[in-house]
Amino acid sequence: MSKKQSSDDLFCDFYAEWVKVYKEGAVRPITLNKYNMAHSWICKLAPDLKLGDLDRIRYQEIINAYAEKHERQTTMDFHHLIKGAILDAVDEGLIERDPTRKAIIKGKAPTPKKIKYLNQYELHTLLSGLSLKDSINWDYFILLVAKTGMRFSEALALTPEDFDFAHQTLTINKTWDYKGSGGFLPTKNKSSVRKIQIDWQTVIQFSELVRGLPKDKPIFVCDDKDVYNSTVNGILERHCATMGLPVISVHGLRHTHASLLLFAGVSIASVARRLGHASMTTTQKTYLHIIQELENQDIDLVMKSMATLN
DSSP states (O other), X not given: OOSOOOTTSBHHXXXXXXXXXXXXXXXXHHHHHHHHHHHHHHXXXXXXXXXXXXXXXXXXXXXXXXXXXXBHHHHHHHHHHHHHHHHHHHHTTSSSSOTTTTOOOOOBOOOOOOOOOOOHHHHHHHHHTOOOOSSOOHHHHXXXXXXXXXXXXXXXXXXXXXXXTTTTEEEXXXXXOTTTTOSEEXXXXXXXXXXXXXXXXXXXXXXXXXXXXXXXXXXXXXXXXXXXXXXXXXXXXXXXXXXXXXXXXXXXXXXXXXXXXXXXXXXXXHHHHHHTOSSHHHHHHHTHHHHHHHHHHHHHHHHHHHHTOO
């Protein structure tokens, strides 16, 4: 910290300094924005709260106030964003006891979730209606995300040299800063650096498309144009509406890809590696409903198998 801290310091000021010292330059910009947003909420909910006065009851009041306007998962995220700073304050003797211990996380009832993914027939229908011409367009982007499960920023950052057509692989080792000023950025985490196996049809299509393009330039981004997630989502939405399909987002294509792999019997470990998840736990949480459905099918198979034993 830049100055001597005291239990008389305001919690909001301590948190701002903590974020500056420990998080700036250590986390991705999008994650830093979450910490800064948490700080703005602290300033709103407890502007005059001193560190020394932060006990379990006062902390629970802050969490409860935040939960009045947010769903439980969002409240849980807020809790985790500020808990690290509070534990550091406890370690430094600025707070007598851990006020986050046994915190009760509440939240508004979750809003009805939109359909996140298509089934195999629906995806086939979508892909059959794409306009795949002789040059790169956003329909090719939709096709590639559907067949690889890449994140939006990962697909934007693809360059011709990322394709290894001889070995039918695609290297993911960077993202594109479409929310900022453009340019390459690191991947979301170390596990996101990976090679994805691609099918022979995709090899044939993209080997022709990228021929003659600069090897180190992104194939879906023009030098003089900004790229917006909403633009591609709008194109995808129109395709879905035209073909009478549930409307999903580009990120929904990633969910579709993972769902089809799981239903096809691909292991969770393999799906996690292909998606670039940091751990299988992330995959299990994200696709819990599908895993539970597959487990029910497994139980039926087990019972049928056991019934044949006499």
